[in-house]
Amino acid sequence: MFALTILCPQDNVDIVSEALEALDALSVSVEDADAQTADEQALFGEPGMEPERLAWNRSVISALFPDQQKAHQAQQILAVQDFYAGCQLQSLQEVPDQDWVTLTQSQFAAVEITPEFWIVPSWHDIPAQAKVSIELDPGMAFGTGTHPTTRMCLRWLAQQNQAQHTLRNQSVLDYGCGSGILAIAAAKFGAAPVDAVDIDEAAIAATANNAEKNQVALRSGMPDIIADTYQVVLANILANPLQVLAPLLCNHVAAGGHLVLAGILERQADLLKTAYAPWVQLEVTDSEDGWILMTAKKA
Ligand SMILES: C[S@@+](CC[C@H](N)C(=O)[O-])C[C@H]1O[C@@H](n2cnc3c(N)ncnc32)[C@H](O)[C@@H]1O
Numbered sequence: 001m002f003a004l005t006i007l008c009p010q011d012n013v014d015i016v017s018e019a020l021e022a023l024d025a026l027s028v029s030v031e032d033a034d035a036q037t038a039d040e041q042a043l044f045g046e047p048g049m050e051p052e053r054l055a056w057n058r059s060v061i062s063a064l065f066p067d068q069q070k071a072h073q074a075q076q077i078l079a080v081q082d083f084y085a086g087c088q089l090q091s092l093q094e095v096p097d098q099d100w101v102t103l104t105q106s107q108f109a110a111v112e113i114t115p116e117f118w119i120v121p122s123w124h125d126i127p128a129q130a131k132v133s134i135e136l137d138p139g140m141a142f143g144t145g146t147h148p149t150t151r152m153c154l155r156w157l158a159q160q161n162q163a164q165h166t167l168r169n170q171s172v173l174d175y176g177c178g179s180g181i182l183a184i185a186a187a188k189f190g191a192a193p194v195d196a197v198d199i200d201e202a203a204i205a206a207t208a209n210n211a212e213k214n215q216v217a218l219r220s221g222m223p224d225i226i227a228d229t230y231q232v233v234l235a236n237i238l239a240n241p242l243q244v245l246a247p248l249l250c251n252h253v254a255a256g257g258h259l260v261l262a263g264i265l266e267r268q269a270d271l272l273k274t275a276y277a278p279w280v281q282l283e284v285t286d287s288e289d290g291w292i293l294m295t296a297k298k299a
Contacts, residue, residue: 119145143179180207187216250279
């Protein structure tokens, strides 16, 4: 196969990508041209809202073609289009044949949360030192244990477990469950009952599937399945929805129970403290890569 790689300004990304597809590209992918540099931009919208911008300042578009001739033709046709203005050819080169399945699998290693607690893809052996592990493969729903926000929530659960198994028989709500990773971890640490809710059907299905694979009991569904109160409420979403959800989440924490929030950047700590102040006093209890974990115990 041959890969055609083009540096493209923000406004042209959609039309150039569509043109590449029309020119028989087998696949087209778009990445931030400034990734891993000081100019890297986060690109996500808060749930229910459009991102402020729908593309990075500069994107790298990579298109795969079955052979050199098709890739070369596509490049020549694109080069004379008016919408190609500002674009720049970066490379046109052969992609060596690979065992793509093995390559993809090798990119997802087992993730250590604590020395005794691991998230392990199905194609990996469980590390010898793991006393608790979750089997989880990358899929459509967020949460494989590789993101700092997920890891901090998992660490919090592991710490609770270490403190004399304080999760045993505690009710837990995972609000915004994604893959169900937090709910499954809580259940593995003995929590019960465990509810996992999301507004995304794919996440609800992934959670049920992952729970079955891990042989834990939990209930997954839309937020309307939520019970009255829980001893632990976890929500790893983003700062804006977490602000909006403050009354709902706090009202579902039992007296003496814990609220655990993630998806918050360091600079957003005060916003969240203020939003939750009528119910609980949030504190920053963990941080990783600019993300923070905020927790509170309800009086
Ligand atoms: C960052 S992922 C977290 C997944 C997982 N809990 C974890 O920690 O890795 C956030 C999840 O929250 C869900 N979500 C976003 N807004 C929500 C809302 N208002 N109510 C319920 N779920 C929501 C999204 O669909 C997504 O699956």
